Amino acid sequence: MLAAILSLGGIGLIAAIILGLAAKKFAVEVDPRELALLDALPGANCGACGYPGCSGFARALAEGRADPADCTPGGKETVAEIARILGVAATSPEPRIAVVLCQGDRNRAADKYRYLGIEDCNAAQKLAEGPKQCPGGCLGLGSCRRVCPFGAIEITPAGLAVISRELCTGCTKCVAVCPREVIRMTPAAAEVHVLCNSHDKGAVVRKYCSIGCIACHICHKAAPQAYVIEDFLARVDYAQGAAAAAAVDKCPTKCIRDFARGYPEGCTFGGGACAAPSDVAA
Amino acid sequence: MTKKYKTFRGGLHPPENKAGSAHKPIEDCPLPAELVIPLSLHVGVPAEVCVAPGEQVLKGQMIGRARGLVSVPVHASTSGEVIAVEPRPHPSGKVLEAVVLRPDGADTPCDRVGEDQVHDWSATELLERIREAGIVGLGGATFPAHIKLSPPPQKPIDVLIINGAECEPYLTADHRLMVEQAEQVVRGSDIFRRVLGAKRVCVGIESNKPDAIQAMRRACTAAGMEVVVLATKYPQGAEKQLIFALTGREVPRGALPMDIGALVQNVGTAAATAEALSSGMPLIERVVTVAGPGVAEAKNLRVRIGTPLAHLVDYCGGIRGNLAKVLVGGPMMGAAQLGLDVPVVPATSGVLLLREEDLVLRPEGPCIRCGRCVQVCPSRLCPTTIAAYARLGRMDEAKDYNAMDCIECGSCSYTCPSAIPLVQSIRHAKASILAQRKKH
Numbered sequence: 001m002l003a004a005i006l007s008l009g010g011i012g013l014i015a016a017i018i019l020g021l022a023a024k025k026f027a028v029e030v031d032p033r034e035l036a037l038l039d040a041l042p043g044a045n046c047g048a049c050g051y052p053g054c055s056g057f058a059r060a061l062a063e064g065r066a067d068p069a070d071c072t073p074g075g076k077e078t079v080a081e082i083a084r085i086l087g088v089a090a091t092s093p094e095p096r097i098a099v100v101l102c103q104g105d106r107n108r109a110a111d112k113y114r115y116l117g118i119e120d121c122n123a124a125q126k127l128a129e130g131p132k133q134c135p136g137g138c139l140g141l142g143s144c145r146r147v148c149p150f151g152a153i154e155i156t157p158a159g160l161a162v163i164s165r166e167l168c169t170g171c172t173k174c175v176a177v178c179p180r181e182v183i184r185m186t187p188a189a190a191e192v193h194v195l196c197n198s199h200d201k202g203a204v205v206r207k208y209c210s211i212g213c214i215a216c217h218i219c220h221k222a223a224p225q226a227y228v229i230e231d232f233l234a235r236v237d238y239a240q241g242a243a244a245a246a247a248v249d250k251c252p253t254k255c256i257r258d259f260a261r262g263y264p265e266g267c268t269f270g271g272g273a274c275a276a277p278s279d280v281a282a
Numbered sequence: 283m284t285k286k287y288k289t290f291r292g293g294l295h296p297p298e299n300k301a302g303s304a305h306k307p308i309e310d311c312p313l314p315a316e317l318v319i320p321l322s323l324h325v326g327v328p329a330e331v332c333v334a335p336g337e338q339v340l341k342g343q344m345i346g347r348a349r350g351l352v353s354v355p356v357h358a359s360t361s362g363e364v365i366a367v368e369p370r371p372h373p374s375g376k377v378l379e380a381v382v383l384r385p386d387g388a389d390t391p392c393d394r395v396g397e398d399q400v401h402d403w404s405a406t407e408l409l410e411r412i413r414e415a416g417i418v419g420l421g422g423a424t425f426p427a428h429i430k431l432s433p434p435p436q437k438p439i440d441v442l443i444i445n446g447a448e449c450e451p452y453l454t455a456d457h458r459l460m461v462e463q464a465e466q467v468v469r470g471s472d473i474f475r476r477v478l479g480a481k482r483v484c485v486g487i488e489s490n491k492p493d494a495i496q497a498m499r500r501a502c503t504a505a506g507m508e509v510v511v512l513a514t515k516y517p518q519g520a521e522k523q524l525i526f527a528l529t530g531r532e533v534p535r536g537a538l539p540m541d542i543g544a545l546v547q548n549v550g551t552a553a554a555t556a557e558a559l560s561s562g563m564p565l566i567e568r569v570v571t572v573a574g575p576g577v578a579e580a581k582n583l584r585v586r587i588g589t590p591l592a593h594l595v596d597y598c599g600g601i602r603g604n605l606a607k608v609l610v611g612g613p614m615m616g617a618a619q620l621g622l623d624v625p626v627v628p629a630t631s632g633v634l635l636l637r638e639e640d641l642v643l644r645p646e647g648p649c650i651r652c653g654r655c656v657q658v659c660p661s662r663l664c665p666t667t668i669a670a671y672a673r674l675g676r677m678d679e680a681k682d683y684n685a686m687d688c689i690e691c692g693s694c695s696y697t698c699p700s701a702i703p704l705v706q707s708i709r710h711a712k713a714s715i716l717a718q719r720k721k722h
Contacts, residue, residue, distance in 0.1 A: 112620060116643065117703045118673055123710035128375025128620060146675070 033085055034062040040081040042074050046149040048171035061086065069093055073150070073169030095188040097168040098175055102138040102182045103195045103255065103264050105158035109137050109209040125179035133208035136197030138182050144174035156266030164269045165259055191259040192226075192236055192244035194219075199231045213255045222247035287489050289513035290523040292660040294693050296451050296516055296614065298490060302580035303454045303573050308462055310584050311570075311597055317359055317383040317588035318370050318625040319345065324418040325425055326352030331381060337364045340392035342563045345381050354416040354426045358383060359566040359586035361390040373610045373617060373624045380625070383588065391563065400469075400559050405477045408559070412477075415558035416565045421445060421519070421548035422611060424629045427555065430547070431477050433540040442480040443528055444471050446487040446494065446549040447512055447519030450612025453632040455569040456549050458582045460487065460494035463553055464501035470552030472505055473559060478545060483507040484528050485549070490514040516614060517691040521546045523660050535687055550631075570626055572598045576605045576635030585626045591633050592622035603637040610634075614692045647700035655694035655704055661687050665694035669704045672711035677718065680711040688712065 037058040045053035049070040051060055060066035061082060068082040068090040076092045083090035115124055115131035121143040124130055130139055140159030152167035153174060163174070165188070175183045182197045194213055198205050202214030215232040226244040227234050234256075236244045248258045263269045322328040329346030333339055339358040346356030362385040370380040403411065413428035433439060444467070448456040460467060467485075475483050485502060487495050489511050499509045512518050512527055522533045524546060531542045539545055554565050566587055573580040578599025585594060591608065595601060609616035610630050655665040663684055671680040685708055694704040 113618070117706045118710065120673065120710065122714070123706060126710065126713060127706075 031062040034058050036085050037061050037082060040078060040085060041071060042078060042169075044073060044149045044169075044171075046073055046169075046171045046173060048072050048169075048173070072096070073171045075169065096170045096185045097165060097188045098163050098170065098172065098183050099186050099193055099195075100138055100144075100161045100163055100183050101193065101195050101197045102134075102136070103160065103211045103257070104132070104134055104137040104209045105140065105156060105160035105264075105266070107158050108211045109134050110207075122177070122179045130180065134198050134200075134205075134212065136180055136182055136199065137209065137212075138197075139180065143177050143179075144183060147173045147177045149173065154267050154269065156264065158266050160264060160266070162264055162267040162269060166269075187238050187241070190236065190238045190241045190244075192241060192248060193257055193259070194227075194234045194236055194255060195257050195264070196233060196255045199233050201232050205232075211253055211255050214253055216252060218250050218252060219247035219256060222250045287511050287513040288486075288527045289515055289518065290526045290660055292658050292662065292693070293515040293517060293523070294658045294697055295514070296696060298514070299451045299573070300454050300457070300490070302452075303571055303582055304457060304491075306454075306458070306580065306582050308458050308569055308582045308584050311586070311589065311594060313360055313385045313387070313389070313586065314589050314593040315384070316365070316590070317362075317385060317586065318380050318590060319356060319359060319383060319588035320370070320372050320378050320380040320625065320627060321346045321356055322372065322374075322378050323356055323416070323424065323587065323627050324352075324354050325423065326350065328379065329353060329356040331367050331379070333358075333364050333367070333381065335364050335366050338362070338386075339364060339383065340390050342566060343392045344564075348413070352426060352429060354413060354418060354428075355564075356381070357416055357564040357566055359588050360385045361388055362386040371620065371624045373619065373627055373630065375617065375620065380588075400473065405479070408473055408477050411559050412473075412555060414564070415555070417551065417555050417558060418565070418628050419548055420550035420554060420568055420628055420631070422615070422629050422631060424627070427547070427551055430545065431474060433478075433545070437540045438543060439478045439480050439540060439545045440543045441482045441484060441529055441545075442471065442475055442478055443524060443544060443546045444474075444483065444485040444507075444549055444552055445519055445521075445524055445546050446485055446491075446498065447524060448491070449488060449514075449516045449518040449520075450614055450616075450632070451516075452573040452634055453571045453612050454573075455571045455582055455631050457491050457494050459553055459569055460491070460549055461497050464494075464497040466553045466556045467498070467549050468501040468505045468507065468552075469560070470554070470556035471507060471547070473555055474545075474547055474552065475507075480545070485509045486512050486518075486524055486528050488512050488514045488518055516693065517660055517689070520660060520689050520691055522689065535684065565628065568626070568628055568630065570594065570630055571632040572635075573632060574609075574635040575640050576601055576603055576608075576637045578602045585630075587627060588625045590623055590625055591619070594626070594633055595622060595635065601635065603639075605635055606638040606641055607636040608633065609636070614696065615690065644701040646702055649700060649702060652699060654697045654699065658693040658697050660691060660693065661689055663688060665704045665708060666702070668711060669702065669707035672707040672714075677711055677714045680708075681715050685711040686715060 041054040049057045051057040068079050069092050079092035110133045111131050112133045119141045121139045121141045138161050142155045145153040150167050152164045154162050196213035198212050205212040205214050213234050220227045223243045223246045225240045248256050327350035330349045332347045333345045340361045343358045344355050345358050348355045362383050365384050366382040369377045372378040409428050417427040418424040502509050525544045570583050570585045572594050581598050608619040649666050668680050668683045668685045688708045692705050
């Protein structure tokens with residue numbers, strides 16, 4: 001009994017000494033800044049910076065391989081904190097957020113066929129280029145919602161993706177997954193957007209969507225510097241965006257939305273105080 | 283009973299529904315008022331248009347030049363005037379560039395007709411004629427025949443398989459072709475045999491076509507080819523499954539049939555090749571089965587490429603009942619169409635019309651782990667696992683479960699008691715894996 005305790009205890013003791021020495025000899029030096037940086041990062045592991053998670057980005061920062069401004073989800077405060085830890089001057093770019101440029105939900109935009117397959121926009125897009133007649137409209141099957149690391153995307157009951165302006169950090173994951181390129185990165189300060197992604201002529205758009213841009217140029221006439229019409233689709237010139245609000249009520253199809261007045265109908269963002277397009281007109 | 287005939291492992295027995303058209307002789311479908319001939323009649327690079335609107339063309343004249351390696355020329359199906367070259371709906375669901383032709387009714391052939399020197403030509407000359415004639419696989423894949431028929435010299439073909447299985451329900455186009463034009467099929471197979479230098483030629487036909495088996499046996503005996511009766515089971519006509527049934531050889535993962543010395547051509551391709559090389563008239567028509575409960579009378583029609591489906595349906599007495607779904611191909615693998623304005627292309631083996639009451643629209647349920655999809659999968663995959671990974675977006679795992687080996691036959695979806703869209707999920711995974719591969 002005693003022999004057993006002594007021999008096992010002895011083995012344990014020897015192993016402990018070896019391990020202790022090995023830990024000293026082969027110790028990996030970690031840049032203390034790396035741990036501080038990791039603490040400063042949002043910890044969402046979203047991958048927006050292009051590194052595998054926040055720890056990868058922290059190491060890259062400590063080794064001087066990455067730019068502090070690459071952490072778009074972190075926003076101004078995070079970038080400033082990173083710059084402080086690294087002792088460098090960093091200017092954070094103007095924050096950008098993603099916007100779904102479509103309001104054509106099930107009640108407003110016509111379908112090409114009855115889609116009965118899996119709930120995945122990319123899978124649906126492979127069947128005759130998507131079940132929506134509009135070639136650019138939101139399919140509403142929620143592929144963007146599933147990849148959003150911040151829970152910033154909602155699919156309305158009528159099947160339209162809406163991105164929260166408060167929760168979106170600009171990581172661009174949804175932009176990458178959308179098969180119809182209907183999600184675009186826009187300056188976070190810009191609140192007026194043309195929510196349409198169809199380059200078809202007005203007469204064609206009218207056939208399949210009641211809230212699409214028909215390229216009538218009325219917005220351009222109301223605020224010439226704020227709108228450009230290219231390839232039968234109006235776009236807000238975000239550099240001159242201040243004047244864009246003037247044209248919101250003039251749009252005959254109500255496809256221009258001022259997010260200051262609320263989100264598209266049916267979504268719960270903004271405390272559920274969502275304005276229907278008819279309210280916008282009033 | 284099935285033990286008597288050669289077959290493969292897995293598969294299933296959907297209702298055949300061939301009685302409506304199996305005994306109907308092939309009829310010539312009259313020319314429509316307007317032909318829409320897509321420049322993508324085959325897989326690979328679309329042809330490059332070489333006619334302009336307003337130009338008069340003759341039957342068999344080239345209107346699209348082959349572009350790139352995997353490409354074949356496109357020909358006018360009849361004589362007439364080119365009205366437009368514009369994007370038109372294509373059976374693939376896309377809107378693709380097509381030549382719109384207004385037939386003049388005279389059907390004047392271009393002067394290539396009448397040369398019959400098939401016997402004097404060497405293998406290289408034969409291949410060149412096959413390419414010029416725009417011959418593609420008429421089984422549905424529409425892969426250019428001249429490429430498939432030129433395997434690299436280090437991969438000799440010792441067995442040529444002629445596919446007359448026609449395992450899709452409803453379709454009887456190949457069946458009628460074998461009954462009525464067995465000689466032609468054999469002549470085409472002989473051309474393939476000479477090109478490849480194959481020792482053995484095997485025609486595989488499912489046991490549910492006794493008259494086709496009889497006709498083909500009669501024609502094959504003289505030519506030194508064998509006819510093998512296969513069990514009636516879906517998907518017996520799938521390339522790898524057919525090779526296994528006839529030779530016992532299995533195509534390894536990621537390999538092609540030529541790697542194990544086998545090559546498969548459809549009976550329709552054989553007949554079209556024989557026709558094209560003996561008359562000089564390129565591929566401008568094919569046999570199409572119009573069937574299903576939604577059409578007044580099921581028929582087998584010889585149709586010019588580019589004929590709109592609506593014209594075929596009109597010729598068969600029009601629509602019966604409330605039409606809900608149009609499929610090009612059979613019910614198992616056919617593609618649903620957005621309308622009847624799409625044209626017949628070389629891949630169009632059949633047009634299937636279904637009424638509202640024929641559709642089985644069950645809501646999707648949870649996987650109950652019954653294993654039926656695994657049992658029927660002819661590629662010996664585990665469809666439910668691959669589909670589950672695909673839906674989670676975990677394409678690497680889907681790849682590890684060999685999603686790329688799926689032949690998209692639809693057996694798993696057909697048999698699933700929970701109506702899970704298994705094939706769609708697996709196809710989604712395959713496309714994502716391919717896209718990923720391209721990126722690297």
